[in-house]
Amino acid sequence: MTVDTTITEVHVELLRLPLPRPMLSGSAGGAGAQPVAHISMPVIFITTASGLRGLGYAWSHMGGSLATRTVLERDINPLLIGQDALNHERIWAQIGKKLQAVGRRGLVVHAQAATDMALWDIKGKAAGLPLHKLLGGIRDDAPIYGSDGGWLYMSVDEMLDAFCAYLDDGMIGVKMKVGHDDVNIDIERVTAVRKALGDDVWLTVDANQMWDYPKSIKAGRAFEELGIGWLEEPINCEDISGHSRLAADLDIPIALGETLGSRFEFDAYLKADAVDILQPDIIRMGGITEMLRVASMAEVAGRPLAPHHMMEVTIQVACGVMAKAPIEHMPWMEAAFTESPDIKDGRMRPPKGAGLGLEISDEAVKQYRVE
Numbered sequence: 001m002t003v004d005t006t007i008t009e010v011h012v013e014l015l016r017l018p019l020p021r022p023m024l025s026g027s028a029g030g031a032g033a034q035p036v037a038h039i040s041m042p043v044i045f046i047t048t049a050s051g052l053r054g055l056g057y058a059w060s061h062m063g064g065s066l067a068t069r070t071v072l073e074r075d076i077n078p079l080l081i082g083q084d085a086l087n088h089e090r091i092w093a094q095i096g097k098k099l100q101a102v103g104r105r106g107l108v109v110h111a112q113a114a115t116d117m118a119l120w121d122i123k124g125k126a127a128g129l130p131l132h133k134l135l136g137g138i139r140d141d142a143p144i145y146g147s148d149g150g151w152l153y154m155s156v157d158e159m160l161d162a163f164c165a166y167l168d169d170g171m172i173g174v175k176m177k178v179g180h181d182d183v184n185i186d187i188e189r190v191t192a193v194r195k196a197l198g199d200d201v202w203l204t205v206d207a208n209q210m211w212d213y214p215k216s217i218k219a220g221r222a223f224e225e226l227g228i229g230w231l232e233e234p235i236n237c238e239d240i241s242g243h244s245r246l247a248a249d250l251d252i253p254i255a256l257g258e259t260l261g262s263r264f265e266f267d268a269y270l271k272a273d274a275v276d277i278l279q280p281d282i283i284r285m286g287g288i289t290e291m292l293r294v295a296s297m298a299e300v301a302g303r304p305l306a307p308h309h310m311m312e313v314t315i316q317v318a319c320g321v322m323a324k325a326p327i328e329h330m331p332w333m334e335a336a337f338t339e340s341p342d343i344k345d346g347r348m349r350p351p352k353g354a355g356l357g358l359e360i361s362d363e364a365v366k367q368y369r370v371e
């Protein structure tokens with residue numbers, strides 16, 4: 001039976017969700033700032049003639065979500081009506097062409113990514129398959145590491161409480177934030193955590209672009225001594241040559257990519273040998289379609305992938321085409337969904353339902369809606 005996948009209706013919402021635990025990183029105010037307690041979630045529902053409904057969404061902490069909603073409502077919605085939802089590559093390219101002059105990264109790309117996600121959701125539902133199966137089903141589940149427990153406002157003891165809970169759940173390791181102006185503070189905090197957790201625990205650190213080259217070298221060498229798994233976003237994400245120099249001078253792997261906006265930006269980092277571990281964010285880089293391209297690029301370049309955040313969707317791509325990438329456990333969007341993610345013994349499985357297998361109830365929309 002063929003299903004009519006012509007797009008007949010598009011509905012956009014903006015939700016504001018409470019975070020399970022407040023967050024504070026270098027790029028979200030930095031040490032000493034007030035922790036962030038909410039996350040914004042622009043949502044797009046795309047309905048087809050046969051009644052299939054695709055769900056897509058973006059995220060942001062630090063503003064811009066009202067503008068993303070406007071781009072979805074005013075610029076993307078009119079382009080979608082009447083098109084076949086299965087032509088998602090065509091639609092992705094059309095959005096890019098129409099809006100590239102006003103945003104090749106940032107909020108325009110966030111809107112493009114949310115739309116792309118909803119179209120993939122429809123594709124899975126039309127096929128009656130969970131997305132990871134549609135993509136290729138390279139594995140049934142993926143290991144996760146704990147990431148919502150090492151924020152800058154937390155004391156060493158508070159972080160250890162959170163990390164031990166993660167490790168008791170069987171997760172493969174944990175990540176903590178660094179990025180103080182005085183790197184000695186970070187070296188002390190990481191040393192204390194390492195000592196308490198022991199040398200065998202996989203521990204990584206994330207500076208969220210807070211340092212320059214000299215600070216990164218000093219901290220990086222100390223982290224090497226402490227057996228830290230990777231140094232994430234040490235310096236400004238625009239500084240490709242700076243990262244290239246760092247990657248050459250340090251043994252600790254450099255991880256980055258969450259703030260890059262397309263495969264072209266990843267390509268520039270790869271060509272400059274400026275990154276060891278690629279961390280694409282499915283929203284910030286333009287959706288599932290662009291994530292698949294970067295996954296291929298990583299394989300060709302021989303660089304491991306460790307996708308950023310967005311675990312509820314990333315798990316589909318990770319179990320579809322990524323043989324080894326871990327999932328970052330960040331339960332930021334959980335309040336929106338009807339079901340909690342399937343996590344057991346430190347591994348996450350994609351939802352069983354067709355498409356993304358995710359649902360946002362009308363009650364949740366009412367409760368969290370931003371007018």
Ligand code: MG
Pocket residue numbers: 206208232233258
């Ligand atoms: Mg990060």
